[in-house]
Amino acid sequence: MNKKFYVIMFAVLAFAMIFSACGPAAAPEVEEVVEEVEEVEEVEEVAEPRDETKVGVKVIDSQTLELTFLKPGLFNASVAGMWMGYAQPSWAIEEHGDRWFEPGNVETYGPFTLKDWIHDYDATLIKNPFWVGTEYSPAPALDEVNFRFLDPIPALSEYEAGIMDVAAVPAEDMDRVKTDPVLSAEYVESGVFCSYYYGFNTAAPPMDDVRVRRAFSLAIDRAGLIDNVLKGAQTPARWVANPGLAGAPTMETHPEAGIGYDPVAAVAELQAYLDETGQTAADLDITLLHNESSQHALIAEAIQAMWKDTLGVEIKIAAQEWKVYLELTSSPDTPQIFRLGWCLDYPDANNFTHELFALCGNSNACDEGEVYGGIQWFNQEYEDLMDQAAAETDNAVRQDLYAEAADIIYGTDAAVAPIYWYGRQTLTKPYITRTFGVGGHEYFDKWDTTKDPKVVTFALGYGDIPTLDPSMAEDTSSIQLDLLMFPGVTRANEETSVVEPAMAESWDVSEDGLVYTFHIKEGVSWVKYDEVLDAVVEVTDEEGNVRYVTADDFYYGFIRTLKKETGSPYAYVLDMVLAGAEDFHYADE
Amino acid sequence: MGRFLVKRLIHMVMVLLAVSAITFLLMHAIPGGPFDTEKRIPEAQKELIEEVYHLNDPLIIQYRDYIVNVFVPKITSEPPDETTVMVDYLINIKVGSVWFKWMNFGPSYTSRSRSVSDIMKEQFPVSLQLGIMALIISAVIGIPLGIASAIKHNSVIDYVSMTIAIVGVSVPVIVIGPIMMRIFGISLKWLPPTGWGARPPYILGIFPSKLDWNYFKYIIMPALALGTGSSAIIARLTRASLLQVLGEDYIRTARAKGLRESMVIVRHAMKNGLIPVVTIFGPLFAAIVTGSFVTETIFGIPGLGAYFVSSIGNRDYPVIMGTILLYVLVLVFSNLFVDLSYAILDPRIRLK
Numbered sequence: 001m002n003k004k005f006y007v008i009m010f011a012v013l014a015f016a017m018i019f020s021a022c023g024p025a026a027a028p029e030v031e032e033v034v035e036e037v038e039e040v041e042e043v044e045e046v047a048e049p050r051d052e053t054k055v056g057v058k059v060i061d062s063q064t065l066e067l068t069f070l071k072p073g074l075f076n077a078s079v080a081g082m083w084m085g086y087a088q089p090s091w092a093i094e095e096h097g098d099r100w101f102e103p104g105n106v107e108t109y110g111p112f113t114l115k116d117w118i119h120d121y122d123a124t125l126i127k128n129p130f131w132v133g134t135e136y137s138p139a140p141a142l143d144e145v146n147f148r149f150l151d152p153i154p155a156l157s158e159y160e161a162g163i164m165d166v167a168a169v170p171a172e173d174m175d176r177v178k179t180d181p182v183l184s185a186e187y188v189e190s191g192v193f194c195s196y197y198y199g200f201n202t203a204a205p206p207m208d209d210v211r212v213r214r215a216f217s218l219a220i221d222r223a224g225l226i227d228n229v230l231k232g233a234q235t236p237a238r239w240v241a242n243p244g245l246a247g248a249p250t251m252e253t254h255p256e257a258g259i260g261y262d263p264v265a266a267v268a269e270l271q272a273y274l275d276e277t278g279q280t281a282a283d284l285d286i287t288l289l290h291n292e293s294s295q296h297a298l299i300a301e302a303i304q305a306m307w308k309d310t311l312g313v314e315i316k317i318a319a320q321e322w323k324v325y326l327e328l329t330s331s332p333d334t335p336q337i338f339r340l341g342w343c344l345d346y347p348d349a350n351n352f353t354h355e356l357f358a359l360c361g362n363s364n365a366c367d368e369g370e371v372y373g374g375i376q377w378f379n380q381e382y383e384d385l386m387d388q389a390a391a392e393t394d395n396a397v398r399q400d401l402y403a404e405a406a407d408i409i410y411g412t413d414a415a416v417a418p419i420y421w422y423g424r425q426t427l428t429k430p431y432i433t434r435t436f437g438v439g440g441h442e443y444f445d446k447w448d449t450t451k452d453p454k455v456v457t458f459a460l461g462y463g464d465i466p467t468l469d470p471s472m473a474e475d476t477s478s479i480q481l482d483l484l485m486f487p488g489v490t491r492a493n494e495e496t497s498v499v500e501p502a503m504a505e506s507w508d509v510s511e512d513g514l515v516y517t518f519h520i521k522e523g524v525s526w527v528k529y530d531e532v533l534d535a536v537v538e539v540t541d542e543e544g545n546v547r548y549v550t551a552d553d554f555y556y557g558f559i560r561t562l563k564k565e566t567g568s569p570y571a572y573v574l575d576m577v578l579a580g581a582e583d584f585h586y587a588d589e
Numbered sequence: 590m591g592r593f594l595v596k597r598l599i600h601m602v603m604v605l606l607a608v609s610a611i612t613f614l615l616m617h618a619i620p621g622g623p624f625d626t627e628k629r630i631p632e633a634q635k636e637l638i639e640e641v642y643h644l645n646d647p648l649i650i651q652y653r654d655y656i657v658n659v660f661v662p663k664i665t666s667e668p669p670d671e672t673t674v675m676v677d678y679l680i681n682i683k684v685g686s687v688w689f690k691w692m693n694f695g696p697s698y699t700s701r702s703r704s705v706s707d708i709m710k711e712q713f714p715v716s717l718q719l720g721i722m723a724l725i726i727s728a729v730i731g732i733p734l735g736i737a738s739a740i741k742h743n744s745v746i747d748y749v750s751m752t753i754a755i756v757g758v759s760v761p762v763i764v765i766g767p768i769m770m771r772i773f774g775i776s777l778k779w780l781p782p783t784g785w786g787a788r789p790p791y792i793l794g795i796f797p798s799k800l801d802w803n804y805f806k807y808i809i810m811p812a813l814a815l816g817t818g819s820s821a822i823i824a825r826l827t828r829a830s831l832l833q834v835l836g837e838d839y840i841r842t843a844r845a846k847g848l849r850e851s852m853v854i855v856r857h858a859m860k861n862g863l864i865p866v867v868t869i870f871g872p873l874f875a876a877i878v879t880g881s882f883v884t885e886t887i888f889g890i891p892g893l894g895a896y897f898v899s900s901i902g903n904r905d906y907p908v909i910m911g912t913i914l915l916y917v918l919v920l921v922f923s924n925l926f927v928d929l930s931y932a933i934l935d936p937r938i939r940l941k
Contacts, residue, residue: 098673099674118788118789149889153887154782154887154888160775161774323622323902365629463895464700464891466699474626575631585637586637
């Protein structure tokens with residue numbers, strides 16, 4: 001072996017050793033520990049310690065929880081029922097730490113509880129016999145739900161082999177499924193509250209001219225895209241907020257809101273711009289960026305062709321790796337046109353309008369209150385409409401307000417081009433009775449099967465579930481399992497998306513619309529699956545008494561989510577709506 | 590021999606350090622961080638999360654902490670803490686009242702209840718089992734095919750075997766996998782289309798506790814899909830190397846002294862002819878074990894391959910480091926194994 005190589009390697013090794021010896025070692029010596037403790041005490045004297053009592057969450061009595069919101073709004077009740085606010089078992093979390101939701105440790109109270117979880121392979125939920133059911137969330141008919149972590153294509157194979165009971169249809173198999181006599185009979189198309197759209201960087205020429213943006217948006221033949229390219233259950237979108245969301249306009253109530261396909265108007269808009277600036281269509285240098293995915297590439301190419309045919313503009317398409325893409329599209333270097341999508345956090349138009357496109361929204365990054373990245377768009381009228389619509393309680397009036405806002409952002413300002421509302425293409429075996437969740441999650445407590453045993457096998461997508469901790473959940477799979485095991489105070493009806501009571505049997509709202517008092521169902525016990533007994537058992541405290549779900553457990557959940565050291569990715573949603581949440585969240589321990 | 594091994598082990602540690610430094614630099618150099626998500630969270634909130642994982646420390650401090658955590662053993666009287674994933678050693682050995690703890694790879698940023706050690710303990714054995722089975726299959730198919738075509742050089746058998754070999758090399762798993770799934774899983778229903786028959790804990794941390802039909806029915810298709818490409822490589826190499834040996838003088842001598850042809854092939858030709866084939870087993874095994882991502886995705890196998898790829902997309906830094914170091918170990922050890930077996934097969938080679 002080459003001597004030089006050894007010399008270099010030895011140098012690296014020596015460097016690493018010296019380096020690791022110099023700094024504070026993994027186990028600091030006693031003196032250092034003392035010093036650190038002293039430092040911490042000094043800091044505490046100066047900084048104001050955080051105060052739980054200033055957060056808008058209060059336990060009135062064992063079954064009454066009071067939440068105080070910053071602004072009135074119909075969606076407050078929806079946000080209160082989101083996963084970050086589920087009741088959590090403080091004693092189990094203290095005992096098991098980071099691993100409290102592993103099988104054997106986890107304790108739940110909803111219609112189902114965790115039986116088994118083979119990481120990266122599958123998770124099985126078992127019926128909780130102690131869940132007596134409510135008007136809106138019945139005692140489950142199924143005994144077990146088995147979630148396999150499978151890619152859609154192998155999942156379809158498992159379905160065809162008769163092992164999987166439900167499968168999504170990948171675009172590649174759409175034609176085959178629709179023509180197959182057996183599969184086509186089991187095929188159902190349904191909606192889901194997700195939206196696909198293109199953003200325009202309104203600060204980057206030529207997209208800084210509204211006529212160009214309008215021309216590009218008007219020239220997208222959305223229906224043609226769906227019929228010829230996607231071939232699925234998507235619907236052409238005139239605005240981003242899916243119809244059916246609380247407050248969102250529908251095609252029946254506002255058929256002309258937002259923007260649609262109009263090639264003649266598109267050409268006229270672009271021509272006006274070109275004439276004024278003395279350019280030709282060939283002079284325009286425009287780039288469309290999407291994150292790497294064959295589906296996005298397909299859509300981008302189809303739309304590129306539409307723009308070429310209608311407007312005579314040939315744009316460039318570029319793709320970026322996901323994390324790079326996210327960073328780029330929230331920076332001032334956002335390309336002229338970029339792809340985006342959104343799925344609901346809670347079923348209200350506010351989540352698809354204010355939280356996306358208002359200044360500092362998800363697609364409109366800001367820096368110190370100024371436009372910074374993404375669409376880089378600000379319109380006071382839009383911001384005012386957002387506030388007005390959020391505070392309004394009459395759904396029809398809200399629909400009008402959101403339609404008016406849609407006319408501004410997609411029509412007159414054309415900062416965003418809505419493309420389609422997602423659909424779902426599903427195959428279900430005939431022996432299953434089911435509902436179709438529009439929120440992207442299934443309510444298995446309402447499913448049934450004539451199969452024996454009553455076990456349904458369902459594919460969740462490839463890769464392990466990241467977490468079952470309600471404070472940490474941020475992805476569809478984690479939330480899907482959590483909502484079956486830890487119902488919140490409210491939940492959205494899976495088909496109408498109307499907010500319904502879940503763990504709260506009812507709630508009162510104060511006159512100013514800020515204070516919500518939730519009356520939590522009595523006698524719901526904490527349970528866990530006992531492997532030895534092969535049964536779900538009630539959890540007892542040190543004295544042997546059954547533990548029931550109380551307002552304290554919900555309080556613990558909210559506060560734990562907001563604690564800085566928890567590192568909850570969704571705590572910011574509570575910051576936005578709950579009184580005192582933000583101050584508490586950023587305060588030191 | 591002993592000196593050789595010691596030298597190789599020191600060499601290995603240095604390779605691991607160098608790879609860890611390069612990987613660490615590269616993964617932090619690419620834009621985007623582990624907590625950049627589609628639902629963009631406020632910058633201040635992201636900083637809070639990063640604080641939890643010490644990602645706001647200077648890079649060089651982070652690297653030093655990582656190296657200390659992974660390479661420096663810790664000897665303490667405290668038993669391992671089951672409640673945290675932040676500190677979870679891969680190796681925990683109790684000697685008397687003292688715990689010897691080694692290799693803390695840190696937490697996974699995406700799987701919140703698991704440490705990198707957990708992922709290695711549960712997922713790596715699966716990839717290893719699949720890799721071993723695929724290698725066995727490729728040897729069982731490749732070597733006889735290669736021998737047959739070498740003996741019947743330029744005959745129909747030769748042409749047919751080599752055509753099979755070329756097809757095997759050129760058809761990727763992503764094509765052969767779904768085809769097998771459709772034939773054996775859906776149409777004939779002989780085998781389950783996807784899945785895995787073994788569950789942790791594994792014997793010696795690697796092998797399944799029960800080797801029955803329930804295990805084999807799951808592993809056959811993916812191992813075959815993964816192994817076909819390698820079997821073709823082995824077949825071609827066996828053929829070429831055996832052909833060369835068959836032209837040597839000592840083979841002529843063996844034939845001249847009247848030995849049976851089968852004896853000539855098995856005793857004389859194969860012994861030398863298979864040395865290059867054995868050499869390729871090392872890198873081939875490493876390639877199969879580390880390259881199982883597509884096979885694992887198609888057949889829904891809970892192996893480490895997925896983490897090797899997805900951790901980079903997720904910027905799950907500890908998992909990136911952990912899987913890469915583990916794969917480097919696989920590579921280094923398979924090469925070491927080849928060097929050692931070389932000495933056994935060919936006495937002329939001395940290990941210095």
